[in-house]
Amino acid sequence: MTTTLYPSFSILLVDDEPDWLYSMSITLERAGLTNIITCADSREALKMMTEHAVGVVLLDLTMPHLSGEELLERIAEEHPEVTVIIVSGLNQLETAVHCMRSGAFDYYVKTAEEGRIVKGVKRAVREKELQLENRELRNRFLYDRLEHPEAFRDIVTGDKGMRSIFQYVEAVALSSQPILVTGESGVGKELIVAALHRLSGRKGELVAVNVAGLDDAMVSDTLFGHVKGAYTGAGEARKGMIEQAADGTLFLDEIGDLSLGSQVKLLRLLQEGEYYPIGSDRPRRIRARVVVATHQDLAARQAAGQFRNDLYYRLRAHHLHVPPLRKRKDDIPLLLDHFLGLAAREFGKKKPTLPKELAVLLSTYDFPGNVRELKAMVYDAVSLHQGGVLSMEAFVRAIGERPVQAAAEQPAEPSENPFFGVDRLPGFTEAIDLLVAEAVRRAEGNQSIAARLLGVSQPTLSKRLKQQRGE
Ligand SMILES: Nc1ncnc2c1ncn2[C@@H]1O[C@H](COP(=O)(O)OP(=O)(O)OP(=O)(O)O)[C@@H](O)[C@H]1O
Numbered sequence: 001m002t003t004t005l006y007p008s009f010s011i012l013l014v015d016d017e018p019d020w021l022y023s024m025s026i027t028l029e030r031a032g033l034t035n036i037i038t039c040a041d042s043r044e045a046l047k048m049m050t051e052h053a054v055g056v057v058l059l060d061l062t063m064p065h066l067s068g069e070e071l072l073e074r075i076a077e078e079h080p081e082v083t084v085i086i087v088s089g090l091n092q093l094e095t096a097v098h099c100m101r102s103g104a105f106d107y108y109v110k111t112a113e114e115g116r117i118v119k120g121v122k123r124a125v126r127e128k129e130l131q132l133e134n135r136e137l138r139n140r141f142l143y144d145r146l147e148h149p150e151a152f153r154d155i156v157t158g159d160k161g162m163r164s165i166f167q168y169v170e171a172v173a174l175s176s177q178p179i180l181v182t183g184e185s186g187v188g189k190e191l192i193v194a195a196l197h198r199l200s201g202r203k204g205e206l207v208a209v210n211v212a213g214l215d216d217a218m219v220s221d222t223l224f225g226h227v228k229g230a231y232t233g234a235g236e237a238r239k240g241m242i243e244q245a246a247d248g249t250l251f252l253d254e255i256g257d258l259s260l261g262s263q264v265k266l267l268r269l270l271q272e273g274e275y276y277p278i279g280s281d282r283p284r285r286i287r288a289r290v291v292v293a294t295h296q297d298l299a300a301r302q303a304a305g306q307f308r309n310d311l312y313y314r315l316r317a318h319h320l321h322v323p324p325l326r327k328r329k330d331d332i333p334l335l336l337d338h339f340l341g342l343a344a345r346e347f348g349k350k351k352p353t354l355p356k357e358l359a360v361l362l363s364t365y366d367f368p369g370n371v372r373e374l375k376a377m378v379y380d381a382v383s384l385h386q387g388g389v390l391s392m393e394a395f396v397r398a399i400g401e402r403p404v405q406a407a408a409e410q411p412a413e414p415s416e417n418p419f420f421g422v423d424r425l426p427g428f429t430e431a432i433d434l435l436v437a438e439a440v441r442r443a444e445g446n447q448s449i450a451a452r453l454l455g456v457s458q459p460t461l462s463k464r465l466k467q468q469r470g471e
Contacts, residue, residue, distance in 0.1 A: 005035035007125050008174050009055030009132075013038045014045045014071065015087075016063045020110070024058065024087075024117075031118045032273045032285055033125065042066040049079055055128045056121065059104075061088040061095065069099065076103035081131075083124045087117060129175055137171040146170060151198045155191050156338045159328040165192065165320050172318045173199035178270055180255075180315045181293040183322030186372030189293045190253070192322060196291055197249040204248025204288065207241050211262070212254035219262040220278055223250075223269075230279025240277060242269075245288035255315070256296030256307065267311045325367040325374065332362050332374065339375050340390075343382035352382065352390035360444045361392065364453050365399050373398075399452075436464055 011033060013021050021038040028036055037052055039045045042063045048054070057075060061068035068086065075084055086099045086107045096107040105127075106120045141164070146152070152166050172179060173196055181189045181196075190208075197206040209222055225240030242250055252258075258266065269275050270290065274283040292315055301307040325331065336354070344351040367373050381394035419425065426434060435454065439461075443449035451461040 006032060006176050007035055007055065007129060008053075009035065009128065010052045011036050011056045011058065011121065011125070012045065012048060012052070012054045013058045014042055014063075014068070015058075015060035016040055016042070017060070020060070027114050027118060028121060030285075031122065032287075033118075033121065042068070042071050045071055046074060046078065049075070049082065054079070054082055055132075056124050057082055057084045058087050058121065059084055061086060061090060061099075069095075069102070072099060072102050072104060083128050085120060085124055126177075129177070133171050133175060137168065140167040140171055148199055151195045155188060155195065156334050157328070157331050158334055159323075159331050161323055161328060162331075165322065166195075168320050169196055170199060172196075174201065175318060176289055177317050178290040178292060178315050179318040179320070180298075181291065181320055181322065182298065183295065184324045184368075184370055185295040186370035187322040187324055188371055189295075189322055192320065193249070193251050193291050193293060197251075200249060200289060202248050202289065204246050205244065206249045206251060207245035207288070208251040208253060209241050210253045212257040214262075216259055216261040216265075219258070220265060223265075224275050224277050226278035227280045230277075234279070237277075240275075242275060242286050242288055243284070247287055248289075250286075250288040250290050252290065252292045254294060255292040256294035256298055256301055260306070260308065263308045263311050267308065267314060270311075270314055325370045329363055333359050335371060335374055336362065336378060339378035340382065343379045346379075347382055347385075349382060349385060350387070352385050353388065355389050355392055357446055357449065358390070358392055358395060360446055361395060361399070361449050361452075364442055364449060432464070433468060436461070436468070440465075 011028065013024055013036065015021050015024075015038075018040055021040060025036050025038060037048065037054075039048050043066050045057075045066075049057075059068045059072060059075075063071075068088070072084055072086070075082055080103075083105045084103065086096070086104050087110055088095070088107070089110050091109045091111075099107055105124050108117050108120060140146075144163075144167075146163075146166055147170055149166075151170075155162070155166075157163070169192060179196060181192055183189050193208075194206065211219060214222065221238075221240070223240050223242050225238045225243060226234050228234065228237045252266075265275075269286060273286055275286060276283055298307055298312055298315075302309055302312045325335075336359070340354070341351055362374070369376075377395050377398045380398065381390055384391065384394060425431075436450075439450040439453040440447070443453060447461055447465075448458045451458040454461060
């Protein structure tokens with residue numbers, strides 16, 4: 001079985017004592033840090049650093065030929081981007097201060113508790129990962145490029161904001177830290193998660209678990225699995241989803257609905273990197289990268305005490321928010337055409353021609369169900385289609401079932417308040433005239449669509465327009 005090495009860069013241990021190199025490698029590997037190389041001759045260290053992508057060095061001080069202090073200075077000069085941690089047999093304040101001044105990230109005494117050294121190495125790895133991600137992100141934005149556009153082939157969009165999301169996805173895809181994907185229902189979060197997994201280069205599977213509606217016991221059993229006889233009815237041992245996702249991605253959907261009890265368990269899993277299958281007292285290491293998604297406003301849930309602060313901050317380190325379709329209306333014609341092709345193929349029909357007014361009608365609608373809703377409308381329309389121009393009926397019916405511009409339920413931003421910054425309110429008749437003119441403009445002159453936007457019948461609107469013209 002191939003195992004994904006973590007982190008993506010190597011951790012180099014330099015010490016002339018082979019026993020220490022061996023025991024430290026094992027300790028770090030047990031803590032989940034598997035990308036380790038060792039060097040027992042300090043004169044070889046710089047050469048190894050040019051041959052391997054080294055991100056962190058653990059360096060002994062007392063070594064023959066080339067001392068740790070000398071090597072530290074050479075590393076700081078030739079590889080300033082590499083983080084060096086001193087692990088010395090000497091507990092000397094003066095030496096420690098000197099090393100820190102020469103650029104060391106941290107200083108530990110070998111006799112110190114191993115757990116502290118491991119924590120220090122993990123902190124250095126985390127900082128290095130963030131540095132690399134930031135650099136990557138800066139480059140991507142600077143050159144506005146996508147390294148792997150093919151990873152996003154299923155996501156149809158021409159929107160700039162979505163393109164920035166793709167760039168962010170590429171920048172964090174290799175990170176082992178959790179990733180939070182938010183956005184209203186139906187915006188395409190699952191597609192983003194699939195791209196994240198594809199780009200992670202992880203050889204394991206993408207395993208998705210929808211945690212909404214699972215009680216604490218079900219969450220534990222599903223994620224952690226159980227040993228045989230763990231509880232009445234557990235006749236056979238069962239692997240948890242964490243294990244199924246080994247060397248892959250564990251995708252926890254609807255995380256905003258996770259109960260407070262299960263939130264504690266998830267936090268512990270992310271912090272310790274360990275879990276216990278139910279009925280077992282032997283911990284297992286998680287080897288999957290965790291991605292979570294929710295359509296809920298986690299910050300609001302956190303403020304209401306329904307979501308733990310510590311978990312929220314842990315999850316938020318890498319956060320991407322997929323905008324609703326109403327905020328990227330230029331995507332509507334692209335998606336319309338895409339789904340039309342898919343639906344026609346699925347129903348074995350010729351791709352229909354679109355009525356001219358359809359794009360206008362759809363552009364006036366807010367799509368509370370986002371892309372999923374548009375897709376359903378198109379499939380419905382194509383299933384009824386008899387040939388020639390596509391009928392608007394399925395769309396008009398679907399939109400009619402929902403109040404137009406249902407997004408009014410969303411909290412209004414100042415810029416969405418039509419009276420924001422307006423000192424003088426228009427008179428009643430003037431307001432109606434303004435409203436009518438705006439609806440006709442948005443409907444590109446189509447009176448039946450404009451009437452729908454205003455919530456009046458078409459004859460009523462027509463009468464009003466005639467009155468305005470003095471007819
Ligand atoms: N940009 C897009 N291009 C093509 N298809 C899309 C796009 N966005 C969404 N879809 C399609 O719309 C449907 C809903 O997308 P998806 O399941 O990814 O949404 P979601 O945000 O995960 O929703 P939920 O929060 O309800 O789980 C899917 O069939 C998906 O393939």
